[in-house]
Amino acid sequence: MINLGSIFVKSPFKPLREHMKKVHESVAPLAPFMDALHEGNDDRLKQLRLEIQEAEEAADQIKNDIRNHLPHSLFLPIDRRDLLAVLDMQDSIADTAQDISDLLELRKMKLPNEMRPDLMNYVGVIEKACSLGYSISVDFEALVESGFGKHHTEKIVTMIDEVGQVESEADDLENQLIRKLFQMETEMNAVDVVFWYQLFGQIGDIADYTEKMANRLRLLVAK
């Protein structure tokens, strides 16, 4: 006897959204983390680093779970490869957030006061991009639920466009920061300059990955 229940399997779209939630949770503490580092608040620093780490690990677990339950024999409303690509992009965001917090903490990296407001502004915009990515993820799940309804599609496309704008805003801020860094390079420790240059890039990567994830979804939605 065939059991009709066996044709229904757990949808991977809810875990995909949950994964993005954890990814966002690994990015959101970056700004307070930098504050704590600046203030030399070691307890807070430890706690925030743990938060980032835990979020990244939780995301990894969800990622593995999705991959384990995504055999080729599944029939999905989108291409399986696209889904895995979106998952990979999301995962890169959390990995980058962890790398940033690791380097900041290991080298106790403090930025000169003149550049701090710019940095915090930059990190804020990055967080905004990531949070927008999470909103897109929530709506994408709703889109699948609704059977790719027209209204949901339009709403998501608008949000994806917005991510693109936020990403280019982040690019501008990054360039300003790098310009300032190079202006001050003679006054700073040379090794610090190199690492900050690298860090600015890595922070920007978060917005880049978010944009890539959003654009991959754009392809799926437009199909």
Add this chain to the structure above:
Amino acid sequence: MEILADYGNTFIILAVVLGIFMTWGIGANDVANAMGTSVGAKAISFKQAILIAAVFEFAGAFLAGGHVTKTIRKGIIDPTPILNSPDILVFGMLAALLAAAIWLAVASYMGWPVSTTHSIVGAIVGFAVAGIGVDAVNWSKVLTIVVSWGVSPVLGGTLAFLLMKSIQRFILDAETPFKNAVKFSPFYLFLVGFLISLVTLFKGLKHLNLELTGPQSFLAAIIFGVLVAIMGKMIVAKIKLPENASVADEVSSIERVFAVMMVFTACSMAFAHGSNDVANGIGPMAAVVDIVRNGGQVAQESTLPMWILLVGGGGIVFGLATYGWKVMKTIGTKITELTPTRGFSAELAAAATVVLASRTGIPVSTTHVAVGCVLGVGMARGLGALNLRVVGGIFTSWIITLPVGAALSIFFFFIFKTIFT
């Protein structure tokens, strides 16, 4: 001839017991698949599902179960070569019942995706080839049946796809989705009532002395469809969209409308299932009773006694009451991804396909049609994820069930023959 006279009552008792066992199995296993989408979509409560299944399975078996029964009991085999030894047919039909029953029990235990319909058809063809001869099988009819096993899920899937697309187009994508859901619901409900009653009533129900001409049945179906639409409209009118509704509120209100509509498709699905699947149990049973009662004459034109349909319907309800509710509960909790809009599309498509097949006397697998319809909804991008391995399992079971059913029935045929002659 003497065998029939000596053991006539034994044969009838055996046939009835095996027939009841088969219909019990259908009620215990297959009803859950027919109604699973309704319970899974939470359109009806579990108790309501049992009640609807009991009433409409019985009604389907009793009112519209005769056509497929006729095919099973005398459409597959051409009895001309054995007119002088009707006992062969009795042994064969008993063997077919026993073979199908055992194969289904084994398959259920192992969890294999086997169809009741395929088992019984395979078993009948098997004994006919071995016991009578290759010519005794009405091959063109068998071919029609086998082709229908492939066509019916595809047809159901296509219907489900179109229904889902129409719901997306007219309701979900509209500027005012909830308003449109309320506006269009009577039309969809009319479709439910119209399709099911048209196919059932077309040219009347002979065993109830209800003779209808083509136009008459058309008119009756329209009236029935309108009645269902009015009934549904009255219930749907009670669903209100909250003030300042969010998108989520709107979606859940639309699903509530479709949950109401699914009560009607659940009824028609149970009806369709009863009309198609009861024959698997009572077809061979009716053939045996027929031959023994007629003193050994293999009559082609005898009518189906009403009590046999009653036994069949009763057997299904009995199976549902004793074990089927358990299976239904399991399936209902497994299908969590299905919302009423999807369930409605899948179920209406399945019910229409199965009733159509039943009316033309073709035994199809209700479960396979249901799987086809769920896939159809999936193709309309209506579902999150579906397991295609089930489809592979169905193909394998097609290839395995027929020879196994045939072999088992040949085996039992010769055993019966040895015991009684």
